[in-house]
Amino acid sequence: MTNAAASVSASIPADEEKSAGARLLSGIASRLVILVPYCWLLFFFLVPFVIVFKISLSQTAISMPPYTPALDFGAGFAGLTDALKELSFDNYVWLTEDPLYFNAYISSVVIAGISTFLTLLVGYPIAYGMARAPASLRPTLLMLVILPFWTSFLIRVYAWIGILKPEGLLNQFLMGVGVISEPLIILNTYTAIFIGIVYSYLPFMVLPLYSTLEKMDNSLIEAANDLGCTPISAFWKITFPLSLPGVIAGCLLVFIPAVGEFVIPDLLGGSQTLMIGRTLWNEFFNNRDWPVASAVATILLLVLVIPIVLFQHAQAKAQEQDR
């Protein structure tokens, strides 16, 4: 009895000591869990934006890297102040003076907006049909929507060149059937860009729509029907409002990247179409004007800040609901 009591009293401090050590260890571990991805994203995602902004205030120069002042970390604080003195907003003034940039921003936002709306028009019936499909079929349908997303973006855009060309498969088909006698000019027009964006971003629209539509309570529609509501007005009064979170998430997932899209306007839009992603690419790779490219990127980011914040807000809300 006394022995047992002694061993118990002896074991308590030892146990506490161990748990204190373990607590310290797990404290370090849990701090590392936060710190490692946090620092990675800070360094490779946030810091680069600061550098983009800084270089957008620099001047173009024929050197490597092709801008001055190149911030010299070795020169310490004096180097920093020297560099700061040479910074200017000339590149931004340049962007406002040349209507090319303004037009490119406007046309990108308009193209992305129209494409997003078209993607919603195409995606909604698909998502709706999937959500109403027999439960046993749904995983397969879902997989079929996701699968094209796994195949290369570049390849999927490339595939449309062969279809849309004047002597391409679409024109061959339409002329063979006898609908048209002259080939339609689609490639290298804005129509081709719309088709490309709708096609490439369709899964991003369908998936969030499907997940809200699938969760919806069917008895609401049944009740509306019982009360004499026509299917169409039931859709607009019940189904559509309830699916709004999915609509918003889907539209943002399409709109934001579409504004800065490069591959689609470059391969399908030809040289006549204007989009800011391509303007930035040309400034950087063809004109080698890094400061102007940085200024273009900074303004593009400012244009997209509101939709991006909305998107994060929607994500956070969805996460809260799942919890």
Add this chain to the structure above:
Amino acid sequence: MNPTWTRFNITSIVLGFAFLYLPIVLLVVFSFNASKLVTVWGGFSTKWYASLFQNQGLMDAAWVTIRVALVSASVATVLGTLAALVLTRYTRFRGRVLFTGMVFAPLVMPEVITGLSLLLLFVAVGLDRGFLTVTLAHITFSMCFVAVVVQSRLLSFDRSLEEAAMDLGAPPVKTFFQITLPVIAPAVISGWMLAFTLSLDDLVIASFASGPGATTLPMKIYSQVRLGVTPEINAACTILIAIVAIGVLAASVVNKQREVQRRRDEQAAQRG
């Protein structure tokens, strides 16, 4: 059968899937075209595949791409899983709002911005552009996709399992490896696959971040596509599609088998 599964629904699904798959099917079909014209059928042939494997530039680019994808997907999976843990398990710490923002923003950020900003970072710190910089860039954007995939699994995870393990004295690290990781493993694996294919596909970010000697396959394909559509590129695309399709199908078969096994185990446990 669900009464609302109407003809309209079936039609929209069939048309939608035709729209999604027809271009890919046509691309694959015309890779077997004997004619050099991509849009006129001139008989069946596999000669473009033969000439593809003799194209040294393309083969080198493929090898670079695979190495970048393997390394970046693996690192991104570790970092993305950690980020997912932070998002779901650490609800209160300083800078959480910023962290959430940094995880979700890269998902929608236009690639030209991400590419340009990473390149300027590499130049600023004096890192030579090449294999390493492309890999670092790919890790950064694909880890966020991994984080989202793993996070959704962690949210539906029964936390009482973890709590039970901790109550029984398992330290958090051990609990993670013995309880949490096995449960979320399917999500971690699909996160890895997603990161792998994202890296395999990426053109824009790679173009900014890469330098001489680190030309990736999409960069090579892109420069050839600009010169015109050729059956050889169709053949290269078909091989890429085949690799991805086989990978995804294999993963889904493995998943299904695990599911069957789990159900069998559960039934056995109930009977026992």
